[in-house]
Each structure stands twice: as structure tokens, then as C-alpha cells.
Amino acid sequence: MNIFVFQTFTAWCNSHLRKAGTQIENIEDDFRNGLKLMLLLEVISGERLPKPDQGKMRFHKIANVNKALDYISSKGVKLVSIGAEETSAKEGLLLWCQRKTAPYRNVNVQNFHTSWKDGLALCALIHRHRPDLIDYSKLRKDDALYNLNLALDIAEKELDIPKMLDAEDIVNTPKPDQRALMTYVSCFYHAFAGAEQAEMAANRICKILAVNQENEKSMGEYERLASELLQWIQRTIPWLENRSSEKTMQAVQRKLEDFRDYRRLHKPPKIQEKCQLEINFNTLQTKLRISNRPAFMPSEGKMVSDIAGAWQRLEQAEKGYEEWLLTEIRRLERLDHLAEKFRQKATTYEAWSHGKDYILMQKDYESASLTEMRALLRKHEAFESDLAAHQDRVEQIAAIAQELNELDYHNAAEVNARCQKICDQWDNFGTLTQKRREALERAEKLQETIDQLFLEFAKRAAPFNNWMEGAMEDLQDMFIVHSIEEIQSLIAAHEQFKATLPEADSEKQAILGILNEVQKITQTYNISSTVSNPYSMISREEISAKWDKVKQLVPQRDAALQEELVRQHGNERLRRQFASQANVIGPWIQRKMEEIAQNSIEMSGTLEDQMNQLKQLEEVIINYKPNVDKLEGDHQLIQEALIFDNKHTNYTMEHIRVGWEMLLTTIARSMNEIETQILTRDAKGITQQQMNEFRSSFSHFDRKKNGAMEPDDLRACLISMGFDLGEAEFARIMNLVDPNNTGLVSFQSFISFMTRETADTDTAEQVVASFRILAGDKPYILAEELRRELPSEQAEYCIASMPPYRGPNAVPGALDYVSFSTALYGESDL
Numbered sequence: 001m002n003i004f005v006f007q008t009f010t011a012w013c014n015s016h017l018r019k020a021g022t023q024i025e026n027i028e029d030d031f032r033n034g035l036k037l038m039l040l041l042e043v044i045s046g047e048r049l050p051k052p053d054q055g056k057m058r059f060h061k062i063a064n065v066n067k068a069l070d071y072i073s074s075k076g077v078k079l080v081s082i083g084a085e086e087t088s089a090k091e092g093l094l095l096w097c098q099r100k101t102a103p104y105r106n107v108n109v110q111n112f113h114t115s116w117k118d119g120l121a122l123c124a125l126i127h128r129h130r131p132d133l134i135d136y137s138k139l140r141k142d143d144a145l146y147n148l149n150l151a152l153d154i155a156e157k158e159l160d161i162p163k164m165l166d167a168e169d170i171v172n173t174p175k176p177d178q179r180a181l182m183t184y185v186s187c188f189y190h191a192f193a194g195a196e197q198a199e200m201a202a203n204r205i206c207k208i209l210a211v212n213q214e215n216e217k218s219m220g221e222y223e224r225l226a227s228e229l230l231q232w233i234q235r236t237i238p239w240l241e242n243r244s245s246e247k248t249m250q251a252v253q254r255k256l257e258d259f260r261d262y263r264r265l266h267k268p269p270k271i272q273e274k275c276q277l278e279i280n281f282n283t284l285q286t287k288l289r290i291s292n293r294p295a296f297m298p299s300e301g302k303m304v305s306d307i308a309g310a311w312q313r314l315e316q317a318e319k320g321y322e323e324w325l326l327t328e329i330r331r332l333e334r335l336d337h338l339a340e341k342f343r344q345k346a347t348t349y350e351a352w353s354h355g356k357d358y359i360l361m362q363k364d365y366e367s368a369s370l371t372e373m374r375a376l377l378r379k380h381e382a383f384e385s386d387l388a389a390h391q392d393r394v395e396q397i398a399a400i401a402q403e404l405n406e407l408d409y410h411n412a413a414e415v416n417a418r419c420q421k422i423c424d425q426w427d428n429f430g431t432l433t434q435k436r437r438e439a440l441e442r443a444e445k446l447q448e449t450i451d452q453l454f455l456e457f458a459k460r461a462a463p464f465n466n467w468m469e470g471a472m473e474d475l476q477d478m479f480i481v482h483s484i485e486e487i488q489s490l491i492a493a494h495e496q497f498k499a500t501l502p503e504a505d506s507e508k509q510a511i512l513g514i515l516n517e518v519q520k521i522t523q524t525y526n527i528s529s530t531v532s533n534p535y536s537m538i539s540r541e542e543i544s545a546k547w548d549k550v551k552q553l554v555p556q557r558d559a560a561l562q563e564e565l566v567r568q569h570g571n572e573r574l575r576r577q578f579a580s581q582a583n584v585i586g587p588w589i590q591r592k593m594e595e596i597a598q599n600s601i602e603m604s605g606t607l608e609d610q611m612n613q614l615k616q617l618e619e620v621i622i623n624y625k626p627n628v629d630k631l632e633g634d635h636q637l638i639q640e641a642l643i644f645d646n647k648h649t650n651y652t653m654e655h656i657r658v659g660w661e662m663l664l665t666t667i668a669r670s671m672n673e674i675e676t677q678i679l680t681r682d683a684k685g686i687t688q689q690q691m692n693e694f695r696s697s698f699s700h701f702d703r704k705k706n707g708a709m710e711p712d713d714l715r716a717c718l719i720s721m722g723f724d725l726g727e728a729e730f731a732r733i734m735n736l737v738d739p740n741n742t743g744l745v746s747f748q749s750f751i752s753f754m755t756r757e758t759a760d761t762d763t764a765e766q767v768v769a770s771f772r773i774l775a776g777d778k779p780y781i782l783a784e785e786l787r788r789e790l791p792s793e794q795a796e797y798c799i800a801s802m803p804p805y806r807g808p809n810a811v812p813g814a815l816d817y818v819s820f821s822t823a824l825y826g827e828s829d830l
Contacts, residue, residue: 013161036063112178119147201773226302240317247410359431375534382458389466457514458536468546475553579648589659708744764825771817780805780814
């Protein structure tokens with residue numbers, strides 16, 4: 001036997017014999033009688049061997065040795081040369097040493113002889129498991145003797161590993177005996193095996209607790225973001241539902257500008273937050289499902305569906321607010337027009353009615369001559385004609401005042417007071433007119449026929465004067481149009497009016513001709529030139545002035561109508577400009593939605609390929625955003641021009657906005673679904689081939705190509721994949737993949753089911769077993785044991801979360817790790 005091996009084996013035997021209070025000096029001599037050999041076997045096995053023969057004869061010694069050999073054989077130990085089992089043990093031990101010493105400099109364990117000569121490998125093994133015993137950074141490769149002695153001494157004193165080897169023999173031997181080194185190194189393996197098992201258990205617990213802490217952090221973040229978004233919605237909806245009317249167009253314009261700022265600046269970030277919140281929720285649920293944790297149930301009122309409902313109420317309020325603003329603009333525009341029209345007609349009437357009541361109450365007929373009496377009667381008839389001519393104007397004033405009240409005009413009180421004054425005066429005119437007529441008729445028999453010429457003038461001048469006043473009102477009347485056709489209609493009406501001017505000019509000449517005839521008569525018969533028309537207050541100068549005014553207003557009206565025609569042509573260009581872009585952007589958004597849907601249905605290539613395709617499509621969509629922004633600018637121009645319809649396109653800006661937001665949400669959700677599938681595949685150990693098989697089977701049985709299977713299609717799909725389905729089993733599967741009984745199975749539900757059926761997962765039992773190792777097989781664990789075996793953060797988390805242990809043999813401070821572990825997987829409540 002090699003001296004090196006001899007010494008190693010002797011030291012190994014003494015490490016066990018010391019427990020029995022004895023030792024050997026020479027293997028060949030001390031084991032010759034078989035007594036110490038049998039004692040060694042009893043110490044190693046912990047069993048009693050047959051009683052040895054105490055004689056000193058040779059056959060006694062042989063008998064004792066045979067008893068030891070028979071015992072060894074009874075335990076299945078082959079007393080032959082090295083076999084396959086010993087070779088496997090050697091390779092396993094060598095691999096263990098390589099793995100433990102891999103991080104250390106100057107250590108490269110390739111065998112059990114020369115790799116250990118410089119002593120660094122032994123020091124690395126000790127430092128790896130007990131860094132408090134050796135300062136490895138101070139060791140030098142060229143001081144092999146020191147390194148070996150240091151390792152041998154520390155192993156003997158601190159690890160209870162006997163000094164089986166001699167440092168000088170190892171250094172001075174070109175190739176130390178590998179069996180001796182294997183024997184010695186195996187002592188380190190057994191010494192550290194328990195610690196390594198605890199380390200593995202601690203690592204498992206750390207991993208599980210880290211996942212749990214990360215999930216709790218994600219849940220808290222979701223709750224925070226959901227609360228902030230819901231609070232913003234709750235603050236915004238009352239603002240959008242406020243329908244308090246404004247009195248001026250400027251105030252409504254300010255509200256419209258605030259609404260545009262909300263659309264451009266405040267709402268888009270919230271859309272992104274809502275989309276990100278849904279993505280975070282789906283990712284969290286996937287992580288919980290992968291790690292066999294119970295699904296996350298947000299606080300009451302903070303479910304994704306709650307947020308979606310609140311968002312829908314927000315958009316309904318937003319739509320109603322915009323429609324109300326536009327209605328308010330139309331209302332105020334109409335009110336301004338009616339108020340101005342009321343003022344014009346009321347001013348004209350008041351100018352006409354000024355002093356009429358005084359005239360009607362005069363009793364001049366009492367002292368009038370016969371001629372004067374007849375003049376007074378004719379004059380009154382002319383006034384009645386004039387009064388009847390103004391009946392329509394008074395009715396128009398009353399109708400305009402009523403409409404102003406119905407439209408809630410802010411200055412309705414002043415309008416009502418003025419209208420009431422006009423109506424009361426009009427009623428009084430009727431009463432006074434009737435009384436004066438009766439008085440004049442009583443005196444008619446005393447009067448001679450009044451000059452027919454003056455009467456004819458009065459009768460023709462009054463309607464003509466009224467016509468001129470009406471014409472001036474119409475020519476100065478404000479107009480509101482919203483299309484080229486409407487302004488062209490007004491222009492045509494104006495042209496028709498101008499066509500009547502020659503006839504009106506003839507009538508004017510005829511009326512003035514009557515006055516010319518009066519003048520001729522007075523000059524012919526030397527009548528006083530101060531004679532006046534007793535039947536009319538209308539003078540030649542008044543008719544001429546009003547006629548000149550009408551001719552002056554006609555070209556002004558022409559210019560105003562032409563200016564409005566130009567403006568309507570500009571509005572038409574804005575309509576066509578918006579329509580040309582909207583008719584391109586709308587179909588483009590629809591095509592991209594179809595591309596995303598087609599990508600989800602076809603499911604060609606790997607998940608990474610699909611993700612790359614979606615990212616490319618997302619980049620195309622983001623790059624298209626300037627086109628939508630430009631359309632928003634055109635839409636703002638249209639609104640500022642007060643254009644409310646567009647016959648050139650079926651797309652409104654609201655359609656484009658909703659489509660764009662839906663496109664962004666759809667691409668984000670599709671990418672999140674692919675990320676979830678990748679996460680599921682990687683976490684569950686699903687191969688790409690399995691994932692492709694799942695996707696191919698789903699695609700084949702998705703007969704309607706809408707991304708979902710009906711129950712009969714699912715049954716056929718599972719049978720094609722080798723499932724043995726009875727009615728009870730299929731009902732169980734349907735409860736898993738369609739818990740809401742919608743009658744449809746999504747691709748994500750199908751993938752989740754298949755991964756649960758095919759992949760290994762952590763269980764509560766595995767976590768309990770890991771804690772039991774750290775607790776030393778006790779049914780409880782102490783805080784100091786957790787702090788010793790786990791990192792500080794995970795240890796404190798466990799101490800804070802574990803309930804007290806209340807079972808048998810409980811000690812103060814005992815913690816129940818079984819309840820804690822089952823609660824992690826939703827199998828119990830803490």
C-alpha cells in the first residue's frame with residue numbers, strides 16, 4: 001500500500017475509533033486479530049456485531065476477521081476492485097468540487113491529485129461554506145505548504161475532519177494518491193451537505209418571497225393608479241355635466257376653448273394611464289397565475305370594469321357637453337340677431353308713433369270750417385290706413401319678443417317692458433282712432449268733400465312710404481346662412497327686389513306728380529302758397545329722402561351679400577379640405593385595426609416574431625400621428641368658422657378620435673397578450689414546439705376566425721391533442737377556461753389551461769418542506785432561525801407575516817410556517 005494512502009486511511013480509521021476511546025498505529029498489525037476492525041464497523045454503522053472470539057490462536061483471529069467481512073457483505077458492499085458505482089461517486093464528487101470552487105482565482109479542479117497540491121482548492125472549499133474561518137484574499141499560490149497546513153488545521157479544529165493527510169507529502173509527491181485525496185475531500189462534502197441543503201431551502205424560500213413581495217408591490221401600485229384615475233374622472237364629469245347658460249357669445253367661446261384644452265392637453269395622458277393600468281392588471285394576473293397564487297381582486301370600485309364604466313360615463317358627458325356648447329353658440333347667435341332686429345323694428349315703430357296719441361286726442365274739428373272738417377276726416381282715414389299698415393310691424397315686434405323669451409335672452413326684462421309699452425300704446429291707438437272717427441263722422445254731414453287730389457296723394461303716399469320703410473328695414477336686416485345655397489337664395493331674392501325698383505320709381509313719380517298738380521292748381525287759382533295737405537303728414541322731402549336712402553342701401557346690401565358669398569366659399573374649401581383628409585385617415589385606421597386582428601388570428605411564426613411584427617406596426621401607427629394632429633387643426637378651423645355640417649364625408653372628428661384611441665389601445669393590448677404568452681411559456685418551461693402546437697390547434701378549431709372557440713370546437717380540439725374527455729372532465733375544463741359562462745374560449749384561456757396541464761409548478765407543499773428543513777424538522781420555526789438562514793429583507797417579511805404557532809410543544813416566539821405557506825397559494829387565510 002502506498003505510504004500516502006496508508007497514512008490517510010489510518011487517520012480516517014482513528015477519526016472514528018476515537019469515539020470508542022481507542023486508536024491504531026499500524027493497520028496490518030492492529031487489524032490482524034479482527035477485534036478493532038469489528039469495533040470500527042460498530043462505530044461507523046451504529047449497530048452491534050456478533051460477539052468476537054477472545055482467543056489468541058490464529059483461527060480465533062481468522063474467525064473475527066470473517067465476522068467483520070460477513071457483516072460488510074451483508075450490507076451490500078462488494079469487496080472487489082473499483083467498479084462503476086465508485087467511478088460515478090468520483091465523478092459526482094469532482095463535479096461538486098468544481099462547482100463550489102469555480103468563483104475562486106487560481107483554482108482549477110480537474111482531478112484528485114495535482115489540482116490539490118497548492119492547497120488553494122481546500123482553502124476555497126472551506127471559504128465557500130465558512131468564510132469566517134479563512135481570509136482567502138491573503139493566500140498565495142506559491143506558498144503551497146502554508147495553504148495545505150492552514151486547510152488541514154482548520155478542518156480538524158473547526159469542522160471535526162481528522163487530519164488524514166500530511167502537507168509535506170502532498171507537496172513533495174509529483175502525483176499524490178487520488179484515493180487518499182478523494183477520501184479526505186469526501187469528508188468536506190459530508191460536513192457541508194447539511195449546510196448546502198439549508199442553503200437550497202433558503203434560496204427557494206427567498207425566490208418565492210421575492211415573487212410575493214413583487215406581486216404585493218404591483219397590487220399597491222395598481223390600487224394607487226386606479227384611485228388617481230377614478231378621482232380625476234370624478235372631478236371631470238361634474239365639469240362636463242355643468243349646463244349653466246351664459247349670457248354672451250364671448251363667455252361661451254371661452255368655455256369652448258377650455259373644452260379644447262381638455263381634449264388636447266388633459267385627456268390624452270389619462271387615456272395612456274387607463275391603457276397602462278389595464279396592461280399592468282393583466283400582467284399581474286398572469287404572474288399570479290404562473291406562480292400558483294390566487295388572482296388579484298382590487299378594492300371595491302377599482303376593478304378594470306369599474307374604471308371602464310367610469311370612463312364610458314366620462315365620454316358620454318364629454319359628448320353631451322360638446323353638443324350643448326354648439327347648441328349654445330347657435331342659440332346666442334340667434335338671440336343677438338333677434339335682439340338687433342327687435343331694436344330696429346321697435347325704434348322704427350316708436351319714431352312713427354311719436355305724438356300720434358296727442359293728435360288723436362285733439363278736438364280741432366270743433367272749431368273747423370266745413371272744408372277743414374272734411375280735411376280732418378280724410379286725414380283720419382289716411383291715419384287709419386297708416387295704422388293698419390303698421391299692424392304687421394307691431395305683430396312682428398311681439399313675435400320677436402316672445403321668441404327672445406323662449407330662448408332665455410339675458411335682457412328679456414327690458415325687451416318685455418319695451419314690447420308691452422308698444423302693445424299698450426297700439427291698443428290705445430285703436431281706442432283713440434275709433435273715438436275720433438265717431439266724432440268726425442258725426443260732423444261729416446257738416447263738411448264738404450275734401451280736395452280729392454290731396455286725398456289721392458295721402459292714400460298713395462302712405463302705402464308707398466310704408467313700403468319704403470319696409471324696404472329700408474329689409475335692406476338693413478341681418479342675415480345668418482350656413483351654406484352657399486342659402487346665400488345664393490338671399491342674393492336671388494335681392495335681385496328680385498331690385499327688379500321691382502323701376503315700378504316703385506314710377507309710383508314715386510306719380511305720387512310726387514300729385515303734389516306737382518296741387519302746386520299747379522294753387523299757382524293757377526292764386527291759392528295761398530302756405531296751404532298744406534290736410535290728409536297726410538308725408539312731405540315731398542320725406543318721400544325723396546327715403547327713396548334716396550333706399551337707393552343708397554341697395555348697393556350696400558349687394559356688397560354684404562357678396563362678402564358673405566365669399567365667406568361661404570371659404571367655408572366650403574374648409575369642408576373639402578377636412579373631408580379629403582378624413583376620408584383617408586378613417587379607412588387607414590380601419591385597415592390597421594384589421595391588420596392587428598389578422599395578426600392575432602393567423603398567429604404565424606414564433607411569439608417573438610409576432611411581437612416584432614406588432615412593434616413594427618406600432619411604430620407605423622406612432623409615425624402616422626402627425627396626420628391626425630393636422631386633421632385636428634383643420635377641425636379647429638371649421639369650428640372657429642362655425643361650420644356645423646359637412647356633406648363631403650361621413651367621418652366626424654369624433655369618429656377619428658375614437659378610432660385612433662381604439663387603435664392605440666388595441667395595439668397595446670395585442671402586444672401585452674404576446675408578452676403574457678412569452679412570460680407563460682418561459683415561466684412554465686413550455687417549449688416553442690409545444691407553444692406552436694397549442695397555437696396551431698387553436699387556430700384550426702377557431703372556425704369563425706374571431707379569436708375564440710365554442711364549446712364543441714374546444715372538445716374537438718382537446719380530443720385531437722390526446723385528451724380523454726368524459727362529460728365530468730369536460731365540465732371541469734369548461735369551468736377553468738370559461739368561468740363566466742360566455743360560451744366562448746379565448747386563446748389566452750386556452751394557453752393558460754394547456755400550460756397548467758403540461759408544466760411543473762411550485763406548490764404549497766414544496767414551500768412547507770423547505771421551511772421544515774430550515775426549522776430542523778420542527779412543526780414551527782423561530783425568528784432567529786429565519787434571520788440566520790434567510791436574507792434580512794425576506795426574514796423580516798416572514799416574521800411580520802407568519803402567525804404564531806399554537807400546536808403541540810409550542811415555545812415562546814414560535815411561528816406557524818405551514819399556515820403561511822398555504823396562504824401564499826390561496827389554500828387558506830392568514
